[in-house]
Amino acid sequence: MGSESSVPTDRRSVLAALGSGATVLSAGCLQRARNLTGWRSTQPVTLRIKTLPTDADPYALALAREIASWFRAAGIETEVLPMAEQELMRQSLLRTEFEMFVMRLPEKFRDPDALTTLLHSRFADAPGWQNPFGYTNLGADEALERQRRADGAERRATLERLQRTVARTQPFTLLTVPDDIRAARTGAGPNWQVTDLRSPVGYLRLAGEYESGSEETVLRVVTTDRRATTNLNPLAVEFRRGGALTGLLYDPLARSIEGELTPWLAESIDLVDGDPPSARVTLREDVRWHDDEALTAADVAFTYDLLADTTLGDDEEDAEVPSPEFRGQSSLVDDVSVVDDRRLDVTFADADRAVVPRALTVPILPEHVWRDRTDTAAIGGIPVGTVTEALVSNNIPPVGSGPFAYVRNTPRESLRLERVEGHFSAREGADFPDWIADPAVDALSVRVVGSDVTAVETVADGEADVTGTAVGAATVPRIGRADGTELVVRRSDRPYVLGYNTRRPHLDNPRFRNTLARVVDEQHLGEHVLDGYARPAVGPLQGTEWYPEDLEWDGGNPVVPFFGRDGELNVEAVREAFREAGYQYEDGALVGGST
Amino acid sequence: MSLFTVLTDVVAVVLVLHLLSLGAVRRLTGRKFRRGSLRENVRAVGPTAVVLGVLLLANGAVRDVGVELSWLIGVNITGAIHAVEGTFVADLQSIASPELTAYFSFVYVFGYVFLLTFPIVLYALHDDARPLAATLVAYALNYGIGLVCYVLFVAYGPRNFMPGAVESLLFTNWPEVQHLTSQVNENTNVFPSLHTSLSVTVALLAARYRSAAPGWLPIATVGATSVAVATMYLGIHWLTDVLAGIVLAVFSVAVGARVAEGRHGDEPSATETDRRPAGGVIEQFRR
Incomplete structure (x- = not known):
């Protein structure tokens, strides 16, 4: 933070010198003082990393401390500050009150088009997971726009170019891609090794293959994340992780089932090529909200309008407040027109037909509940800021249309959902896999x-079926020792990243960030902090078809290789690199700013 | 093992400790407890006890509010505390052994509850109302000031800040107990250590009113020291929290004793004839 206050500090020291009495206040002296204040003195570079405490995330703090120790070795005073998940997201994603954060990227950034909201400069001032770094790069902007409209080889080449640019300019440093470790009760029935607990569909699969040990068929999930017990608003930025639970409460038009985007709330989706592309969507028959109102095409149209602008303001005068969480999807939709109760026409924005189906994955919200949430949010009747009620409401009790409905919650302690009788997914002829069509649980409880460690023990004691949040590698022996408890290790799609606030001094300099990234040994982090339950990577699209070959990990980071070996920093090499970047060292401390 | 089992365990163990200690104190003092003094004392300190009760209830009720408020207006001092004291807790943990962990875990959970509840029983049966009144006032101050500090300061304990260097010994060896601790506290409420401040309060009061139950002072002293060390040994509190806890205890006892003696008379009671001088800090807390 030091350099932020550098000018006032200098002024203050000049004033102090003037006031000290040693100086006679003459015109010449004041002239000299003015001259002096024009020169900024060098300031030591200090940084602060905000992240989660160990209770909330098994690795984030250890990663941050390891990074801080490398930065300190490089002469940068670095502080680590832990805070609750909700608070961390509020400070870094909504208020941009951070220099660096260590967090896991949401899963949605595995889709190349989602990178648009993550990195396009148009979103640099937007809240949520929309360019929280404030990254502005015209080359990247252009590539992001082009990939939306291109297809085939051209789209691939554009995305590869984009990823190389990002890897070099480092809006964030990808630290490591962890494996998600979970403890599960073997007797609960399903083949845990293929169950994917990151998505609502994964939970549906679990619900379909569940075998209860007792009379009651309740799928019991134990978690360390308490946010879902206090807020079930799918649009609330700081309360959502993967959206698995809200995804059970709300239905999208289409869901990804076994890797394939399948019509869900829609009975059919006919994509029409064209410029721009469009789709005729037919909803399933007789779908009802949990409060027994009928779900119609008007609700779908309302949802897209709401996501695009939660104020639903008609006139051009008022500022729009789009939903940050679904900005990527809603920006793909140009217009939705209702044909009749069950049919609607979606006109997409100017984008390739391979890109647009993503827009169909947003949760459909009931108009009769959300229409009242378009006003500016207020505390005690007094409007605060410009944010709408839709984005900050805790939405309890939620009225959805999904296969599970809300029953009750105890804030910070528990949540209970119950299966909806007669949900369309379990109707005859709906043509879903058996585990969706024939659910085996009546309810789902979250504790x-x-x-x-406590989460693992709860499963080991038979009081829960699975840990909903991933647990740390240190609990693996404990899971191994426990009878009837299975260790589930799955590759995850949510890398840990060190995010930079590129609006801040020094961090606004891509060369500085590039050099910082070379002070981090990703391989060492994976092997030592995550005990090997991780793999290093360069970009968030790693492992997808869009990832360029030359970014593959090759014994080291191919773009920003570590200065040193096996976690040992070569301090001389770092200093040389920072000096080349225009920085200097004073008593071993990195100093910046012009002299 | 669920929350209920942990809770019944705590109640059972603490009850046993109570009975054992009452027997021991009776043998040491050689006096019988008078039922009459219990009734008189309850009447005398009634209002104070109500205040403490209300405060404890409020503490439970506003805990969630307090946390929300704390994130809104509190200062996150975790980094500052670490900058001040560095790796003290990690160094302390280097002496860790299974026996010590078992001892300190026991002290942290059972010993602490016993240490807090026993003086109430002991002083309630004593024929002077002042020790009981002082204890209740001091407890109320501890909780009240502690609550304000928890709103003003957000801090995570060493186990949450230095994974790897500091182990969360209590919860890794005895995970079930977290069901209990997470019911009564938040992991951001570490400054000051109320475990330390309340235990030290008990020890200071034991010193001040040691004539009421001479055998209690050494137990309370060993207990309070053990609790204070346990909070650090188990990775839950920083040294800074413990020191702040001691300061809070000294303040609470000073005010508590003054209030009690102002209200219930200052003249020494019949049983307090065997006063002997004590040195150091303790002396300041004797009248």
Whole structure:
């Protein structure tokens, strides 16, 4: 933070010198003082990393501390500050009150088009997971726009170019891609090794293959994340992780089932090529909200309008407040027109037909509940800021249309959902896999505990079926020792990243960030902090078809290789690199700013 | 093992400790407890006890509010505390052994509850109302000031800040107990350590009113020291929290004793004839 206050500090020291009495206040002296204040003195570079405490995330703090120790070795005073998940997201994603954060990227950034909201400069001032870094790069902007409209080889080449640019300019440093470790009760029935608990569909699969040990068929999930017990608003930025639970409460038009985007709330989706492309969507028959109102095409149209602008303001005068969480999807939709109760026409924005189906994955919200949430949010009747009620409401009780409905919650402790009788997914002829069509549970309960160790023990004691949040590698022996408990390790799509606030001094300099990234040994982090339950990577699209070959990990980072070996920093090499970047060292401390 | 089992365990163990200690104190003092003094004392300190009760209830009720408020207006001092004291807790943990962990875990959970509840029983049966009144006032101050500090300061304990260097010994060896601790506290409420401040309060009061139950002072002293060390040994509190806890205890006892003696008379009671001088800090807390 030091350099932020550098000018006032200098002024202050000059004033102090003037006031000290040693100086006679003459015109010449004041002239000299003015001259002096024009020169900024060098300031030591200090940084602060905000992240989660160990109770909330098994690795984030250890990663941050390891990084801080490398930065300190490089002469940069670095502080680590832990805070609750909700608070961290509020400070870094909504208020941009951060220099660096260590967090896991949401899963949605595995889709190349989602990178648009993550990195396009148009979103640099937008809240949520929309360019929280404030990254502005015209080359990247252009590539992001082009990939939307291109197809085939051209889209691939554009995306590869984009990823190389991002890897070099480092709006964030990808630290490591962890494996998600979970403890599960073996007797609960399903083949845990293929169950994917990151998505609502994964939970549906679990619900379909569940075998209860007792009379009651309740799928019991234990988690360390208490946010879902206090807020079930799918649009609330700081409360959502993967949206698995809200995805059970709300239905999208289409869901990805076994890797394939399948019509869900829609009975059919006919994509029409064209410029721009469009789609005729037919909803399933007789779909009802959990409060028994009928779900119609008007609700779908309303949802897209709401996501694009939660104020639903008609006139051009008022500022729009789009939903940050679904900005990528809603920006793909140009217009939705209702044909009749069950049919609607979606006109997409100017984008390739391979890109647009993503727009169909947003949760459909009931108009009769959300129409009242378009006003500016107020505390005690007094409007605060410009944010709408839709974005900050805790939405409890939620009225959805999904296969599970809300029953009750105890804030910070528990949440209970019950299966909806007669949900369309379980109707005859709906043509879903058996595990969706024939669910084996009546309810789903979520219980919050203090840390991953306690979560594992809760499963080991037979009081829960699975840990909903991933647990740390340190609990693996404990899971192994426990009878009837299975260790589930799955590759995850949510890398840990060190995000830079590129609006801040020094961090606004791509060369500085590039050099910082070379002070981080990703391989060492994976092997030592995550005990090998991780793999290093360069960009968030790693492992997808869009990832360029030359970014593959090759014994080291191919773009920003570590200065040193096996976690040992070569301090001389770092200093040389920072000096080349225009920085200097004073008593071993990195100093910046012009002299 | 669920929350209920942990809770019944705590109640059972603490009850046993109570009975054992009452027997021991009776043998040491050689006096019988008078039922009459219990009734008189309850009447005398009634209002104070109500205040403490209300405060404890409020503490439970506003805990969630307090946390929300704390994130809104509190200062996150975790980094500052670490900058001040560095790796003290990690160094302390280097002496860790299974026996010590078992001892300190026991002290942290059972010993602490016993240490807090026993003086109430002991002083309630004593024929002077002042020790009981002082204890209740001091407890109320501890909780009240502690609550304000928890709103003003957000801090995570060493186990949450230095994974790897500091182990969360209590919760890794005895995970079930987290069901209990997460019911009564938040992991951001570490400054000051109320475990330390309340235990030290008990020890200071034991010193001040040691004539009421001479055998209690050494137990309370060992207990309070063990609790203070346990909070650090188990990775839950920083040294800074413990020191702040001691300061809070000294303040609470000073005010508590003044209030009690102002209200219930200052003249020494019949049983307090065997006063002996004590040195150091403790002396300041004797009248």
